[in-house]
Every structure is written in C-alpha cells, then in structure tokens.
Amino acid sequence: MRIFNKESLQLISLFELTTGVAPIDCLVKDRVYFVVDKKDIGLVLAKGGMKLKTLETHINKQAIIFPYMKTKEEFIKKVISENVKMKDSENSLKLFINKQDGRKVKRDKEAIKSFLERLYNVKEVLFRW
Numbered sequence: 001m002r003i004f005n006k007e008s009l010q011l012i013s014l015f016e017l018t019t020g021v022a023p024i025d026c027l028v029k030d031r032v033y034f035v036v037d038k039k040d041i042g043l044v045l046a047k048g049g050m051k052l053k054t055l056e057t058h059i060n061k062q063a064i065i066f067p068y069m070k071t072k073e074e075f076i077k078k079v080i081s082e083n084v085k086m087k088d089s090e091n092s093l094k095l096f097i098n099k100q101d102g103r104k105v106k107r108d109k110e111a112i113k114s115f116l117e118r119l120y121n122v123k124e125v126l127f128r129w
Helices: 006-019 038-044 046-059 072-079 099-120
Strands: 025-028 032-037 063-068 085-088 093-096 125-128
Touching (some): 006 025, 046 063, 063 099
Parallel strands (some): 032 063, 093 125
C-alpha cells in the first residue's frame, strides 16, 4: 500500500508540472525517486533531459526515474540488470546480484526495495551479492 506524505505529494505535483507526466510513485531519500510508466520515460527525458534538470534545480536534489513494469520480474531486470537471478518464495524475494551490478544497486537498494513492496506487494526483499 502506498501512503504519500505532504512532501511526496508536492514533489509528484512538481514532477507533473515540470515534465508533463504523472508519476505512479515517489520516494524521498537523499535523492528523489520517481516511478513512471515505461511508455512515458521518453517524455520525461526529452529535450536532452532538460525537463529533469529543471526539476532537480527546483527540488535541489538528484531525481532518479524508474520505469513501471507489469511484473516485479520485469521491473527488477529493467532497474537493476538482466543478469539478476531471483528466488521468489511465499514470504520473500531474494535477488542474487553479481559484483558489477552490485555497485550500481547499493546506492539505490532501499528505493528498489520500497518500490517492490509498494507497487508489487513483495513483503520482504533480500539482496545477495
């Protein structure tokens, strides 16, 4: 279940005003993460990413865009890597990540975990390198 606080709602509104795209979800950490329908990614990154740079200037933080996919498996492969191995059990999802992809994932690990829980109802996400 997604619950938005006042800050998230303001960022979602600003994102939509700046890019012309309504994000599906938003998460505020040291950077701001947005999930956008995969068909709208091009609109967000249009004009050499100027819309996104304008947004970052307004929020004074780096904005990271993740594509929304129909399944959690597609989301993981798009956000992390095609090389990720997954073990899905009733209570948890284990992601086995190689060292090369691990460096990329460590920075965004908490956001990825949160989006898997919020958008795909995954109760527990475990990362293994």
